[in-house]
Amino acid sequence: MTDVATVALHCIDMPADDAAVDEIPLVVIHGLLGSADNWRSHLKVWQRSRRVIALDLRNHGRSPHAEGMRYATLVDDVLALMDKLSIKRAHVLGHSMGGKVAISLARLAPERVASLMVADIAPVAYQHGHDDVFAALERVREGQPKNRREADELLAEHVDFRPTRLFLATNLVRNDDNVMALRVGLDQIQRGYEAIIGKPDGEQPFDGPTLVLRGGDSPYVADDMLPALREILPRARVVTLKNAGHWLHADQPEAFQQAVDAFINAQ
Template sequence: MTVELNYQDTGGEGTPLVVVHGLLGSADNWRSHVKQWQALRRVVAVDLRNHGRSPHADGMSYREMAEDLLALLDRLHIDRAHLLGHSMGGKVVISLARLAPERVASLIVADIAPQAYGHGHDAVFAGLRNLERGRPGNRREADELLAEHVEERATRLFLATNLERGENGGLTLRLGLDQIEAGYTDIMQAPAGKGAFEGPTLVLRGGRSHYVPDSALPGLREALPQARLVTLEEAGHWLHAEQPEAFQSAVNDFLAAQA
């Protein structure tokens, strides 16, 4: 059963750009980019199931998440869209492009390859569980709880975007953490669907990221044969946050060529 996703829609004319965040992210992470893009086109930024302000539900397979996104396109009467996905969101948009290619005007995949990955979020989940137990009253306390398991401050700041003020005045997580952890094995799998998406595709990767190494390129080309590969040399996995101007420029140039 599909989930009715929360979304932010700038309105506007033409083929919209639909933006899909990564694991433990949300549409809010893309606000600065959306402000830039909305001057040029309609932008729809979504919260995937168990993330942001979307409902919590069992199941984190890419088919389920792609079907959620397809249902949102139907609800918004969007026949075709440019799809941009980062990390886990990149696998979601690849899945949708395989399952319903007629709905995809172009594909932008940010720092992920269409393959399975090994598990690597144990410390992050431990930190988030520590937050749940600790019930912090402010963001300083929340950071201290996260720091018991997550060393990198940038990662802690990113995770803290999932905090909101609860009814009792303390900070609580708005994630469906139980469902995300239960579905983590599915999240690490390859995108849903089979075969190649033959439409226009841009793949952006961070030069300091390990998610799209050169060894992954043959498989990427097989799944996305029209892909144009751009490497942002000074960026890591969160390339849109680390190199925002270069990221914007690459996306804008690609979308301008689709007009």
């Protein structure tokens, strides 16, 4: 779909429990600066019913760093992983940026998507909103903290909200120099940021079964975005989780898990 070379994505591949009845696996795609590791508790619940694969997008988690953050490029990476794992079709769930990857996948390769689940993102272009986060990660990179306490102090110079700092700290690993270093491809992500905040790729609507979960306290899927959403996802069922923000799967984990399970089971 693009002329950018694919990268071999890292993933967590959890087989279904013996009692599972759904032969179609679930593929989970994280958001910006997230990783497959963020989803482990959810994966354990969903594997009761089906095989579950959570992946690390390029420049995230344990996947390689490489230029190219267009959604069509990220879709190529995901399709290459699905091919490697012999997955012809999957239920696809994406959160935030991962939701745009999932929408792009459904539009560009609809035959590979049994159902689509989009968590707290709309298929629209957003404004810049991560300058403080990028500055915080840059500060950690230049500060070379020896431990997580020092890293948090550096992050706090740009990010006041502690839960956000804890999330960002999941991107830190101790390197060979005994320094807490970034495992994300920060430079590649920043160079690709205009594509990340842009619209998903694809020309046609996806007319397969679709669930859009949004946080009741989040502005990411506002009511005025719903007409644009329904143009691209005409069969979308929109469900609002109360007392949940943008990280709705962390704010209301049980409600989120149950909504995903119920939707897939209804297909």
